[in-house]
Amino acid sequence: MSVIGQFGGGRQRTRMSLRRLCVAAVAMAVTTGLAVTAEAQTTIRERQVKRSYTQRREPGEQNFISYDDCINSNDFEFVVEMGGLEAGETLGIWVANEASIDCKLGTERSSATARCREIASFGSLLRVTTVNLKAKDIVAKLFGNQDPDSCTADNTSNTEPRKANIYFLRYKGSEDVTAAKAAVWSNTSVDVLGPLPPTDIQGSVGDERIVLEYKTQTNELDRRGFYFFCDDGRSAGATGTGGASSGGAGGDGGSGAASGAAGAGGDAGAGGAAGAGGSGGDGGTSSGSGGDGGTSGSGTNGSVCADTGSCTSSILVPGQRVPDDVPASFRCGSTVSRSSAEAQPAVNGSCYRVFVASYDRLGNVGVLSEPVCVTPLPVDDFYKLYRAAGGQAGGGFCSMQGPVTSYGVGTSVGIVGVAGLTFGLRRLRRRGRREHTQ
Numbered sequence: 001m002s003v004i005g006q007f008g009g010g011r012q013r014t015r016m017s018l019r020r021l022c023v024a025a026v027a028m029a030v031t032t033g034l035a036v037t038a039e040a041q042t043t044i045r046e047r048q049v050k051r052s053y054t055q056r057r058e059p060g061e062q063n064f065i066s067y068d069d070c071i072n073s074n075d076f077e078f079v080v081e082m083g084g085l086e087a088g089e090t091l092g093i094w095v096a097n098e099a100s101i102d103c104k105l106g107t108e109r110s111s112a113t114a115r116c117r118e119i120a121s122f123g124s125l126l127r128v129t130t131v132n133l134k135a136k137d138i139v140a141k142l143f144g145n146q147d148p149d150s151c152t153a154d155n156t157s158n159t160e161p162r163k164a165n166i167y168f169l170r171y172k173g174s175e176d177v178t179a180a181k182a183a184v185w186s187n188t189s190v191d192v193l194g195p196l197p198p199t200d201i202q203g204s205v206g207d208e209r210i211v212l213e214y215k216t217q218t219n220e221l222d223r224r225g226f227y228f229f230c231d232d233g234r235s236a237g238a239t240g241t242g243g244a245s246s247g248g249a250g251g252d253g254g255s256g257a258a259s260g261a262a263g264a265g266g267d268a269g270a271g272g273a274a275g276a277g278g279s280g281g282d283g284g285t286s287s288g289s290g291g292d293g294g295t296s297g298s299g300t301n302g303s304v305c306a307d308t309g310s311c312t313s314s315i316l317v318p319g320q321r322v323p324d325d326v327p328a329s330f331r332c333g334s335t336v337s338r339s340s341a342e343a344q345p346a347v348n349g350s351c352y353r354v355f356v357a358s359y360d361r362l363g364n365v366g367v368l369s370e371p372v373c374v375t376p377l378p379v380d381d382f383y384k385l386y387r388a389a390g391g392q393a394g395g396g397f398c399s400m401q402g403p404v405t406s407y408g409v410g411t412s413v414g415i416v417g418v419a420g421l422t423f424g425l426r427r428l429r430r431r432g433r434r435e436h437t438q
Helices: 003-040 066-073 135-143 382-388 411-438
Strands: 040-045 077-080 090-096 119-123 127-134 162-173 182-191 199-207 208-214 223-231 239-243 298-301 329-333 339-345 352-360 372-373 404-406
Touching: 003 135, 040 162, 066 090, 077 162, 090 127, 090 199, 119 135, 135 162, 135 182, 199 352, 199 372, 208 223, 208 352, 223 339, 223 404, 329 339, 329 404
Parallel strands: 040 182
Antiparallel strands: 040 077, 077 127, 090 119, 090 162, 162 182, 199 208, 199 404, 208 339, 223 329, 223 352, 239 298, 352 372
16 A cells, blocks of 8 residues: 555544544533533422322312312422532522513512512422422412412402412522522412302292292303302391380288289390389288389391391301301202202291302302392192092192292192193093983
């Protein structure tokens, strides 16, 4: 081989060696960079996120916060892994209620125009740190509530769930945070408002029955059904006043008079105490003066109803939530029907103030509708009269329950049934007479 050929081959081998060195150097730089990034990375172990007592089964809603979650502290536990910890670093938890807000920016956390709100902060960090966040704190910071226990939204109209972007940031001050030292949790949304209630509530009554008809509001996309709440007057506070009692007659001779009778109390009120007896007359000849009458009693009126012009409840208030401590007996039914349903149970003769509230897929119950006042009444239909007279047959048309009557309207299914049955019996008698004469 010539000298030139040997020299040319050497140059080719030199070029190949240089290429290999360049490739190796680039690979080493990339690997080193990845190692540094991985070492400083902050991550959330999503599969280890826990709730205090329950997670929903619906896909995508396991970590949502409802009103019930907020007031009953269905809180969160996160496991955060942090590589490359530096001395003096703080782990700050911040929330933003808009996707366009970036809490990694120092100006969004500490400037006068900052829009991120701090939920909590932690020092003395470990590489793997468990972080507990209260549902109440998330709700309060998301909506800017002054009272962390209020569990209220920042408006009173119904809304879809509000996404809460929760930032886990490592920093030493108000500087911007690099992506490697930040982790964002975006799987939690907050909905503490129930749907708006139906309108135009109409009540119909029958024998131990209350049937409600209503109109739903078409913009309630997350509505799942309705709850009925009934106040039978036990919460009303109209006060009756007892009549004043008259004094007792004086006794004969030297004996004093008997005590005056107690005054009668108002409805459900107790009578007043009896008056003291009169003193006896002189020498046994004159009668003593009668004692003063007892003080009249007062009581709570338990039956304020529509016929008195009052359809109110001291516990249930239109346009407000059902109180958290309302007795379970006030709930008198539920339905998924968009137009009508029956409230249960109902006692004849009792005045019911009936309210309707909507609920959504997270279980949030909305505010109460305007009430309707109705009083179920016994109905003496044909079947009841027949059985009262000793009839033993049952079933069929005659065994149907008493009719439903619209409040203020005298419609009666029972009357129609009796008329139809009477017409049928007359036809049978006529047919029998014709057959007998033939």
